[in-house]
Amino acid sequence: MELSPGETRQPEPGLESAILAGQRGEAVVVDVLHVFAQWPMLVPSSTDSTDGVDPFRPVIFDKDGTAMMAIYTSPDRMIPVKEVAPYWATLSGLTVLKGLQPEVGVVINAGSGIGMELLPEAIPEFIRMLEVLEAESPPEFGDAQTVLEQAIISAAIGKTSGSEATAVFAESDIFVPSHEAPTEYMSEISPVAFSRRDRSYVAVYSRAELIREPVTTDAGYIVKLAANSFSTIVANGAGIIVNPGTAFEYLIAPTTLPALA
Numbered sequence: 001m002e003l004s005p006g007e008t009r010q011p012e013p014g015l016e017s018a019i020l021a022g023q024r025g026e027a028v029v030v031d032v033l034h035v036f037a038q039w040p041m042l043v044p045s046s047t048d049s050t051d052g053v054d055p056f057r058p059v060i061f062d063k064d065g066t067a068m069m070a071i072y073t074s075p076d077r078m079i080p081v082k083e084v085a086p087y088w089a090t091l092s093g094l095t096v097l098k099g100l101q102p103e104v105g106v107v108i109n110a111g112s113g114i115g116m117e118l119l120p121e122a123i124p125e126f127i128r129m130l131e132v133l134e135a136e137s138p139p140e141f142g143d144a145q146t147v148l149e150q151a152i153i154s155a156a157i158g159k160t161s162g163s164e165a166t167a168v169f170a171e172s173d174i175f176v177p178s179h180e181a182p183t184e185y186m187s188e189i190s191p192v193a194f195s196r197r198d199r200s201y202v203a204v205y206s207r208a209e210l211i212r213e214p215v216t217t218d219a220g221y222i223v224k225l226a227a228n229s230f231s232t233i234v235a236n237g238a239g240i241i242v243n244p245g246t247a248f249e250y251l252i253a254p255t256t257l258p259a260l261a
Contacts (some may be wrong), residue, residue, distance in 0.1 A: 009212055011114050012247050014153070015039040015073050015093075017142030019114050027141065030129065032116070034138040036093035036108070037130040040156035040247070042072045043096060044085035059085045060104065066120065067103055070110045071096055076212070076245040080111035092157040094130050097123050145248075148172045148206045152242065152250045166252055169242060170260040174204040174227045177211055177219035189233065192219050194241050196251060201241035202234055210246050231260040 011017045018035040021027035049056040059070040059081050070085075072078045078088065091099070096106065100123060109115030118126065145153070151168040154160040179190040191202040192215050205211050208222055234240060234257055242250040252260075 011142060012074065012210070013140070013142030013145050013149075014247060015108075015141075016114050016247070018139075019073075019108065019116055021141055022116070023114070027139075030133075031139050033093075033126060033130060034133050034136075035141065037097075037134065038138050038157060039073070039093050040090045040153060041093050041096050041108075042075065042078060042088045042090055044070060044072065044078055044081050045087045045089060046085045048087045049089070056089060057085075061110075063107070063117075066105055067101075068105045068107045068110075068117070069096075069100065071106055072109055073114075074245065074247040075249055077109045077112050090156050094127070094134065095157075097127050097130070143209075146172075146206045148242070149248045152248045155250070165250060166256060166260070169250075169252065170228045170231070172206065172227045173224060174206065174230060174242075175208045175211065176202075176204050176223045176225065176230060177215050178221040178223055179219050181221055182223045189223055189230075191234075193238070194244050196241060199239060199254075200237065201239045201244075201251060203241055203244050204230065205243050206248060210243050210248070212245065215244075228260050231257045 011020045015035050018027060018032045022029060022032040044059050046057045046059070047055065060067055061070065062068075070081055075088075078085075097118070100106065100120070103120055105120040105123065106118045107115065108117070148168050151160065151165040155162050155165040176189060177192045179192070182189055191204070194201050194203055203215060204227070211222065231240070237254055239254045240252040240257065242248070242252065
């Protein structure tokens with residue numbers, strides 16, 4: 001598929017693919033919004049509110065006299081606001097809309113070629129429409145998501161627990177980018193490390209197609225293996241980050257890894 005103007009990668013299945021389909025006239029607005037309502041949106045903040053001390057401060061900007069809040073489909077889309085808002089909360093699209101002040105709209109993927117705007121005056125009607133559709137499964141756009149990706153999405157919006165997503169991970173095959181050529185001994189794998197909240201996580205993916213820069217530059221090899229086997233060779237003190245930078249990003253804490261073997 002040809003890349004959209006200003007894009008450096010293909011849209012991920014789910015909301016990004018739905019938005020692109022809408023832009024190309026291949027999907028109606030109600031179907032795109034139906035996916036959005038049940039999709040985990042990343043809401044960037046200038047403060048880390050997880051400790052309960054600092055208030056959550058989203059990115060609000062003026063667009064033609066209207067206050068708009070920036071939200072994103074995946075971490076790698078947040079680059080335009082990373083310097084001013086390095087933290088984020090994950091909420092379903094419908095939850096985001098319900099929490100807005102009446103005079104505030106939203107911009108999905110501000111600064112990206114695959115995005116859309118929802119103006120304040122239209123949001124109450126969108127909420128009423130989406131509440132009717134909430135119990136129904138949204139239409140699928142893009143390549144079918146893997147079972148693991150579906151579990152991560154469900155956990156992100158609170159439909160299921162994180163422990164359920166972790167259990168699905170333990171039963172999955174994963175793709176591990178490695179700096180070194182793999183040998184018959186899995187302990188020879190040299191995975192790519194990421195930092196999240198001052199902790200080290202090694203990167204794995206639910207499918208090779210999701211691996212992107214800078215991982216593709218840093219790691220010249222990709223190893224496919226069972227997740228429960230890989231969990232036994234992760235260095236002490238490190239966790240696992242599944243699909244970093246994508247809409248299907250998921251963290252597994254170091255303390256959880258022994259139970260996955």
